Amino acid sequence: MRLMLIGFGVVAQSFADMMSSQSAKLAREHGLRPRIVAIADSRGAAVDPTGIDIPFALKSKKETGSLSDLGKDIYTQGKSASEIIREVECEVVVEATPSELNKGEPGLTHVRSAMKEGRHVICVNKGPLALAMPALMELANHNGVMFKFSGTVGGGTPVLDLAKKCLEGCSINSIRGILNGTCNYILTKMASEGVEMKEALADAQKLGYAEADPTNDVGGFDSACKLVITSNYVMGTSMSIRDVDIKGITEVTMDDIASAKARGNALKLVGVVGEGAKVAPEEVPLTHPLNVSGTFNAITFDTDPAGEITLVGKGAGGMETASSVLRDLIEIRKDFRR
Amino acid sequence: MRLMLIGFGVVAQSFADMMSSQSAKLAREHGLRPRIVAIADSRGAAVDPTGIDIPFALKSKKETGSLSDLGKDIYTQGKSASEIIREVECEVVVEATPSELNKGEPGLTHVRSAMKEGRHVICVNKGPLALAMPALMELANHNGVMFKFSGTVGGGTPVLDLAKKCLEGCSINSIRGILNGTCNYILTKMASEGVEMKEALADAQKLGYAEADPTNDVGGFDSACKLVITSNYVMGTSMSIRDVDIKGITEVTMDDIASAKARGNALKLVGVVGEGAKVAPEEVPLTHPLNVSGTFNAITFDTDPAGEITLVGKGAGGMETASSVLRDLIEIRKDFRR
Numbered sequence: 001m002r003l004m005l006i007g008f009g010v011v012a013q014s015f016a017d018m019m020s021s022q023s024a025k026l027a028r029e030h031g032l033r034p035r036i037v038a039i040a041d042s043r044g045a046a047v048d049p050t051g052i053d054i055p056f057a058l059k060s061k062k063e064t065g066s067l068s069d070l071g072k073d074i075y076t077q078g079k080s081a082s083e084i085i086r087e088v089e090c091e092v093v094v095e096a097t098p099s100e101l102n103k104g105e106p107g108l109t110h111v112r113s114a115m116k117e118g119r120h121v122i123c124v125n126k127g128p129l130a131l132a133m134p135a136l137m138e139l140a141n142h143n144g145v146m147f148k149f150s151g152t153v154g155g156g157t158p159v160l161d162l163a164k165k166c167l168e169g170c171s172i173n174s175i176r177g178i179l180n181g182t183c184n185y186i187l188t189k190m191a192s193e194g195v196e197m198k199e200a201l202a203d204a205q206k207l208g209y210a211e212a213d214p215t216n217d218v219g220g221f222d223s224a225c226k227l228v229i230t231s232n233y234v235m236g237t238s239m240s241i242r243d244v245d246i247k248g249i250t251e252v253t254m255d256d257i258a259s260a261k262a263r264g265n266a267l268k269l270v271g272v273v274g275e276g277a278k279v280a281p282e283e284v285p286l287t288h289p290l291n292v293s294g295t296f297n298a299i300t301f302d303t304d305p306a307g308e309i310t311l312v313g314k315g316a317g318g319m320e321t322a323s324s325v326l327r328d329l330i331e332i333r334k335d336f337r338r
Numbered sequence: 339m340r341l342m343l344i345g346f347g348v349v350a351q352s353f354a355d356m357m358s359s360q361s362a363k364l365a366r367e368h369g370l371r372p373r374i375v376a377i378a379d380s381r382g383a384a385v386d387p388t389g390i391d392i393p394f395a396l397k398s399k400k401e402t403g404s405l406s407d408l409g410k411d412i413y414t415q416g417k418s419a420s421e422i423i424r425e426v427e428c429e430v431v432v433e434a435t436p437s438e439l440n441k442g443e444p445g446l447t448h449v450r451s452a453m454k455e456g457r458h459v460i461c462v463n464k465g466p467l468a469l470a471m472p473a474l475m476e477l478a479n480h481n482g483v484m485f486k487f488s489g490t491v492g493g494g495t496p497v498l499d500l501a502k503k504c505l506e507g508c509s510i511n512s513i514r515g516i517l518n519g520t521c522n523y524i525l526t527k528m529a530s531e532g533v534e535m536k537e538a539l540a541d542a543q544k545l546g547y548a549e550a551d552p553t554n555d556v557g558g559f560d561s562a563c564k565l566v567i568t569s570n571y572v573m574g575t576s577m578s579i580r581d582v583d584i585k586g587i588t589e590v591t592m593d594d595i596a597s598a599k600a601r602g603n604a605l606k607l608v609g610v611v612g613e614g615a616k617v618a619p620e621e622v623p624l625t626h627p628l629n630v631s632g633t634f635n636a637i638t639f640d641t642d643p644a645g646e647i648t649l650v651g652k653g654a655g656g657m658e659t660a661s662s663v664l665r666d667l668i669e670i671r672k673d674f675r676r
Binding site: 018030155156157158161162165166167168169170287289292293294296298303305306307308309310311312313314317319320322323324326327330 | 356368493494495496499500503504505506507508625627630631632634636641643644645646647648649650651652655657658660661662664665668
């Protein structure tokens with residue numbers, strides 16, 4: 001199966017590493033024989049129809065920041081993702097460029113072009129889904145291709161699959177989730193160590209949990225994306241991020257946290273879909289399974305008649321998220337067989 | 339699709355009620371048109387190839403404790419489950435007699451006979467699985483029938499499905515679970531209210547969480563059953579309950595609970611499969627997702643590379659467990675279509 005990687009950041013590199021280092025296991029257990037025929041990053045693109053030498057590509061990226069070490073026959077500086085999506089034959093396109101939440105670009109264009117070319121798409125980029133998920137689902141359907149995005153919610157934790165594959169026969173009345181590990185780390189640290197927001201954020205940045213510009217995390221936008229994706233996929237809504245009432249954690253004070261604690265609760269950034277959709281700081285009872293610490297993510301599906309079902313796991317991480325991309329690929333492979 | 343219910347306790351009654359009250363939804367959403375053609379309880383059996391009148395059967399059971407109100411043409415006192423399994427044509431047998439953990443009977447005989455007659459089996463009874471799961475899996479395979487048992491672990495919480503359907507491509511290194519709601523209720527109450535074991539148990543009995551003879555729960559045997567089923571299904575082991583090192587909660591003292599707390603932990607009855615299999619009181623960090631309160635069940639799969647994934651939900655309840663039986667039935671129905 002021929003794959004193309006659009007974007008070559010942490011998740012895509014982890015995924016490429018996995019494809020290369022576990023190839024015997026993938027063939028034996030899943031009948032998967034992946035061949036990565038093209039990789040595009042922000043500087044250029046590498047193309048090799050016989051399969052790119054992945055260990056060498058990873059080494060080049062690590063040492064030079066680009067894929068230039070692969071040599072001029074394979075790597076072309078300035079060659080764009082859009083070009084290779086049009087030009088290079090493959091079965092699956094993995095879109096893993098950074099999430100951009102205003103226009104969803106350039107990911108949205110990549111996903112659309114890939115589908116129009118008849119390629120199955122695995123999207124790890126939240127932008128296109130937060131903005132145009134219903135249209136993309138329809139485009140995939142129209143072009144007869146599969147569209148998977150397990151890695152956009154919960155990192156390696158199978159949030160979307162749990163709801164879709166394991167709750168048949170139940171109705172899901174509402175979703176309530178702690179969907180951003182950075183915010184949860186900050187709020188946990190404020191509550192357990194009594195440090196102010198500013199200090200907790202600086203600490204999160206130092207540890208690599210938060211980016212230099214933390215707006216998407218602390219502003220609640222990343223949580224809102226994941227809420228939209230989960231709700232559309234699981235509850236059949238047709239939302240975009242613009243339909244979510246969003247309030248981040250930037251105004252949370254030590255007083256808010258202390259008074260929540262006095263009521264037997266923890267203050268968390270919670271995304272809710274039930275009557276309407278919103279992301280906001282909310283008190284969660286200390287004894288509720290949703291009350292998870294540190295960088296954990298957690299999501300509670302309120303189901304009928306199985307009751308509240310909560311899934312907890314790491315919400316991020318390169319190898320973890322790459323395992324979601326692999327699950328998507330296994331699903332696509334299964335469908336090939338039918 | 340013709341079904342037979344063996345055992346007509348809380349779960350089977352809830353399931354029958356669901357089949358009857360949701361028939362339009364089941365047909366519309368899942369193409370399911372279930373017809374319950376026989377029901378056996380400990381006193382006798384009702385048989386009607388055109389489909390038993392379920393609301394009437396439920397009313398009879400409630401008011402008289404038997405199915406006798408269905409009338410002599412349908413109900414025969416003293417008729418055994420084994421007889422109807424042999425005599426009545428159907429596609430699916432639901433085994434829901436009480437779990438018996440020494441010999442697994444009469445459930446084990448029911449399951450075997452049903453498979454030999456070529457019927458698919460949904461088993462809600464832990465006994466046959468705790469004692470003879472590998473043999474039953476093989477017998478099902480040999481007879482070309484499906485064998486499902488989602489309701490034996492976690493009530494309506496899809497513990498087995500999560501591991502089997504949502505973690506493909508990951509390896510599961512170990513399982514760690516709080517699998518018995520009664521014990522968890524008792525330990526939670528001891529810790530939060532400072533009451534002794536004896537009082538907490540009496541309270542659990544009063545609330546209907548524990549049976550008059552609580553041995554299976556507090557002795558750790560129920561947890562061990564669920565651990566065996568999960569491990570065999572998810573990790574491919576071939577264990578029986580005799581392979582589990584079992585210690586219950588009966589000797590837990592207030593001192594044990596207090597010293598766990600002093601170390602930042604909660605004392606829980608934990609089932610573990612990793613190197614060997616055991617059930618015993620174990621300290622769980624207060625901030626770990628496995629530290630759930632009250633009657634909740636929780637299970638943590640330690641996976642590679644997706645990390646620790648924890649599922650939390652109600653571990654019991656008639657309607658909840660019936661929803662697992664329904665999921666099993668939907669799976670069987672899907673396979674029919676292929």
